[in-house]
Every structure is written in structure tokens, then in C-alpha cells.
């Protein structure tokens with residue numbers, strides 16, 4: 001069965017939230033964003049805010065049936081990224097839900113931001129924030145469809161790209177010419193959890 005890539009819209013957000021919590025099961029995500037209603041609501045609000053931002057792009061992958069009446073409305077993968085922008089000042093930051101580990105969240109965001117600044121400096125770059133395929137649909141090419149669109153947009157703009165890669169995501173990013181520049185880690189239940197800071201140079205058409 002073929003797959004189809006489409007821009008997601010606001011009506012897709014509840015499904016994107018389900019997909020996110022069904023897919024991200026790393027020790028870090030389970031600790032920072034446990035799958036409980038207040039954390040789901042917080043994540044839903046953050047997607048609703050992101051989808052309105054002019055520099056933010058959310059794409060989904062669905063089954064690409066030839067006949068519309070056979071089409072499934074299941075979203076099997078999604079990606080979220082942003083084009084270069086200056087972060088507008090937030091009126092009122094959305095409060096992190098009490099059920100999540102706010103201290104660990106802040107530690108991760110702090111370390112990730114520091115490395116990103118050190119590696120990318122003041123230059124303009126594309127930022128890949130989320131890439132997720134439902135476990136039962138992995139290894140069918142959905143992640144590659146999203147990555148192909150992301151790379152096309154960054155290449156057309158001629159900018160470098162940046163991602164913080166989980167151990168699970170790293171091979172996919174390497175396939176799309178992302179290179180590891182650094183790492184940062186946090187300790188979860190006595191075990192180190194390491195994320196990779198990866199950069200991709202824009203590619204020129206052959």
C-alpha cells in the first residue's frame with residue numbers, strides 16, 4: 001500500500017497527540033511527559049499554538065489509496081519543523097503540567113539550547129522538532145517521506161538544518177546527511193540518556 005504526505009491542519013491535532021504518545025516511549029519521554037490526560041492536554045495546546053505560527057510546519061503521512069472511498073483517515077506518521085525565525089517573546093509561557101518531571105524537562109531544554117547555540121551560533125537554520133511513525137507502521141518509508149520533504153525545503157532555501165536526535169532517530173537522520181557534532185546527556189534512574197546534536201549541510205541539486 002502506498003503512502004501519501006500532506007500538510008496537517010488543526011483538525012488533525014487530536015490524532016497527532018495520540019500518535020505522539022503511542023510512539024515516544026524512551027526513558028526520557030516517559031519521565032518528562034508521561035501519558036496522562038494533563039500532559040496530553042499540555043502537548044495538544046503546544047501543537048495548537050505551533051500550527052498557527054508562520055514559520056512552523058507540520059506534515060502527516062496517511063495511506064495513499066487510489067480510490068478515495070477506500071482511503072483510511074489514520075495518520076501513521078508526522079513531522080514538525082520550523083524555518084529560520086526569531087522566537088517571538090511569549091506573553092505567558094504555558095505552564096508545564098504537574099504530572100510531568102518539570103525539573104528534568106528544564107535540564108534537558110537548558111542543555112539542548114546551550115549546545116544548539118554553541119553549534120549554530122546566530123546563523124539561520126531549519127529545526128526539526130518531531131519525527132514520529134506509529135510503531136506498527138515503521139520501516140515502510142513514512143519517516144523517509146517526511147525527511148525527503150524537510151530536506152527539500154531546507155535545500156531550496158539553502159540553509160543548514162539542526163536536530164536533537166534520540167538513539168532511535170539517529171540512523172534515519174544519518175541517511176539524510178545529518179552529521180553528529182556533539183552530544184548531551186541526562187541521568188534517568190541512574191542510567192545516562194544521551195541525545196545527539198546533528199547538523200545537515202544544504203545539498204545542491206546534481
Ligand SMILES: CC(C)(COP(=O)(O)OP(=O)(O)OC[C@H]1O[C@@H](n2cnc3c(N)ncnc32)[C@H](O)[C@@H]1OP(=O)(O)O)[C@@H](O)C(=O)NCCC(=O)NCCS
Pocket residue numbers: 023024077130131132133134137138139140141142143144145164165166168169170171172175
Ligand atoms: C525514527 C522513525 C521516525 C523512523 O520512521 P520510519 O517510518 O520507520 O522510517 P522509514 O521507514 O523511512 O525508515 C526506517 C528503515 O526502514 C527502511 N525502509 C523504508 N521503507 C521500507 C520498505 N518499504 N520496506 C522495508 N524497509 C523499508 C529504511 O531503509 C530504514 O532502514 P534503516 O533503519 O536500516 O536505515 C521511527 O522509528 C520512530 O518514530 N521512532 C520513535 C520516535 C523517535 O525516536 N523519533 C526520532 C526522534 S529524534
